[in-house]
Amino acid sequence: QSALTQPRSVSGSPGQSVTISCTGTSSDVGGYNYVSWYQQHPGKAPKLMIYDVSKRPSGVPDRFSGSKSGNTASLTISGLQAEDEADYYCCSYAGSYTFGVFGGGTKLTVL
Amino acid sequence: EVQLVQSGAEVKKPGESLKISCKGSGYSFTSYWIGWVRQMPGKGLEWMGIIYPGDSDTRYSPSFQGQVTISADKSISTAYLQWSSLKASDTAMYYCAKMVNYYFDYWGQGTLVTVSS
Numbered sequence: 175q176s177a178l179t180q181p182r183s184v185s186g187s188p189g190q191s192v193t194i195s196c197t198g199t200s201s202d203v204g205g206y207n208y209v210s211w212y213q214q215h216p217g218k219a220p221k222l223m224i225y226d227v228s229k230r231p232s233g234v235p236d237r238f239s240g241s242k243s244g245n246t247a248s249l250t251i252s253g254l255q256a257e258d259e260a261d262y263y264c265c266s267y268a269g270s271y272t273f274g275v276f277g278g279g280t281k282l283t284v285l
Numbered sequence: 286e287v288q289l290v291q292s293g294a295e296v297k298k299p300g301e302s303l304k305i306s307c308k309g310s311g312y313s314f315t316s317y318w319i320g321w322v323r324q325m326p327g328k329g330l331e332w333m334g335i336i337y338p339g340d341s342d343t344r345y346s347p348s349f350q351g352q353v354t355i356s357a358d359k360s361i362s363t364a365y366l367q368w369s370s371l372k373a374s375d376t377a378m379y380y381c382a383k384m385v386n387y388y389f390d391y392w393g394q395g396t397l398v399t400v401s402s
Contacts, residue, residue, distance in 0.1 A: 177329070177331075206387075208386070208387040208388070210387070210388035210389070212330070212389070214330075219380055219392040219393065219394055219395055220322075220330065220380070220382075220389070220392055221392070222388060222389060222390050225385075225386075225388040225390070226386070226388070231390065261329075263329060263330050265330075265332070265388070265389075267387040270344075271347070272346060272347060273332070273334075273335065273344050273346065274320070274332040274335075274346070274387065275332055275346075276322075276329060276330040276331060276332055277329070278329045279329035279330065
C-alpha cells in the first residue's frame with residue numbers, strides 16, 4: 175500500500191490561510207469517510223487535529239477544518255499563528271487488509 | 286485522564302531481540318484497539334498494525350507482516366511490539382496510540398530504538 179500523497183511543504187504568513195492536500199485512491203481516501211489529520215511538533219508525539227474527514231476533537235481550535243472531494247482530502251488552517259508551524263500528516267482507513275495508511279507529511283512554515 | 290506510557294529508549298545490536306511496551310490507563314483498555322506507528326529518523330509516520338486487547342485480534346500492515354509481532358496482556362493493560370532479530374533499518378521512534386473508529390486519539394510519548402553494531 176503506497177503512502178498517501180501530500181505536498182512536502184507549504185507556507186503562509188500570520189493571519190493567512192493555508193490548505194494541505196492529501197491524495198489517495200478509491201481504495202482509501204475516496205472509499206471511506208475515515209480521514210484523520212495529525213500535527214507533530216519537533217521531538218513530540220503526533221496530536222489528533224481532525225477525524226472522520228471534518229470533525230474536530232475537543233480542544234482543537236476551529237481555525238482547523240477538514241474536507242474531502244473524491245480521492246483528495248484537505249486540511250485548512252485559517253488565521254495562521256506561529257504555533258501552527260509543525261509537520262502535518264493525513265491518515266486514511268484503507269480496508270480490512272491494509273487497514274490504515276499515512277500520508278508522507280507536510281512541513282508548514284509560518285513566515 | 287487517558288494516558289499511554291511507553292517503555293524507555295533501547296540500544297541494541299543487529300540480530301538481537303527486543304520487546305517494547307505501552308501501558309494504558311484512564312480508560313477501558315480492553316475496549317479499544319491499540320496501534321503501533323513507526324517514524325524513522327527524519328521521516329514520516331508509518332502505520333504498522335493494531336491489536337484489540339479484549340480478544341488479542343491483531344492486524345498488520347502488509348509492509349510489517351512477518352517483521353514484527355504485536356501482542357497485549359489485558360491483565361496489566363499493556364500492549365507490546367517485538368522483534369526476534371533486529372536490523373539496523375529498525376532504528377526508529379515507535380509510537381503506540383489508542384484507536385477509535387480508525388483514528389488515533391491518544392498517543393504515547395514514543396520509544397526510540399537504536400540498532401547499531
